[in-house]
Amino acid sequence: EIVLTQSPGTVSLSPGERAALSCRASQSFSSAYLAWYQQKPGQPPRLLILGGSTRTPGVPARFSGSGSGTDFTLTISRLEPEDYGIYYCQMTGHSWSTFGPGTRVDIK
Amino acid sequence: EVQLVESGGGLVQPGGSLRLSCTASGFTFSIHWMTWVRQVPGKGLEWLANIKGDGSEKYYVDSLNGRFTISRDNVRNSLYLQMNSLRVEDTAVYYCARDRGNHVDWGQGTLVTVSS
Numbered sequence: 001e002i003v004l005t006q007s008p009g010t011v012s013l014s015p016g017e018r019a020a021l022s023c024r025a026s027q028s029f030s031s032a033y034l035a036w037y038q039q040k041p042g043q044p045p046r047l048l049i050l051g052g053s054t055r056t057p058g059v060p061a062r063f064s065g066s067g068s069g070t071d072f073t074l075t076i077s078r079l080e081p082e083d084y085g086i087y088y089c090q091m092t093g094h095s096w097s098t099f100g101p102g103t104r105v106d107i108k
Numbered sequence: 109e110v111q112l113v114e115s116g117g118g119l120v121q122p123g124g125s126l127r128l129s130c131t132a133s134g135f136t137f138s139i140h141w142m143t144w145v146r147q148v149p150g151k152g153l154e155w156l157a158n159i160k161g162d163g164s165e166k167y168y169v170d171s172l173n174g175r176f177t178i179s180r181d182n183v184r185n186s187l188y189l190q191m192n193s194l195r196v197e198d199t200a201v202y203y204c205a206r207d208r209g210n211h212v213d214w215g216q217g218t219l220v221t222v223s224s
Contacts, residue, residue, distance in 0.1 A: 001170075032210060033209075034210075035211035035212075044215065044216055045153065047212075047213070050210050050211040086152075090153075090211070090212075092209065092210055092211060093209075094141055094209060095158075095167045096155070096158075097155040097158070097207075099152060099153040099154070099155060101152045102152050102153075
């Protein structure tokens with residue numbers, strides 16, 4: 001069973017700052033099966049990145065995904081006020097899936 | 109446009125049963141794997157189960173210990189989750205999702221509250 005760990009647990013940054021959110025897996029896997037989501041209160045998660053690094057339509061270019069093996073990162077290059085929320089990584093396969101515990105992003 | 113609409117949530121007593129439904133539209137339901145994910149209020153996301161398009165394969169998270177059953181009706185474009193022997197800790201928002209292999213497309217969720 002692969003376990004995903006996300007860090008930091010919470011980050012508080014000002015608009016314009018850069019955020020780097022880490023997702024670490026207990027075993028190596030292909031980035032092709034790594035997705036990132038943003039969730040705001042009362043809403044389902046919103047897909048940001050699939051395949052480790054591909055932004056989905058409508059996602060601003062300030063969001064980028066990178067990484068390989070066991071270490072993956074979601075970077076928000078210049079935070080905007082609307083980027084608050086909890087960010088989850090997910091590893092998927094057709095017979096199972098798992099989510100990281102999430103990183104909370106607060107905007108100062 | 110892909111739409112996934114969950115229903116069937118509500119208040120149930122510990123030890124009781126509940127059946128969640130998800131009605132899908134905007135895509136060819138029968139060819140897609142489908143998934144249930146839940147989220148305890150204020151907590152993270154937990155993948156529960158998924159089912160192949162023709163219903164021939166089903167997979168579950170180990171922690172359910174056989175209490176939940178996923179099924180589908182491709183004529184009605186519907187996904188189901190039968191939940192038995194419910195516990196207080198099963199209180200959560202339950203999301204239906206289309207499994208794309210490398211991500212999922214989400215419904216809006218339905219709240220299940222297990223309480224006496």
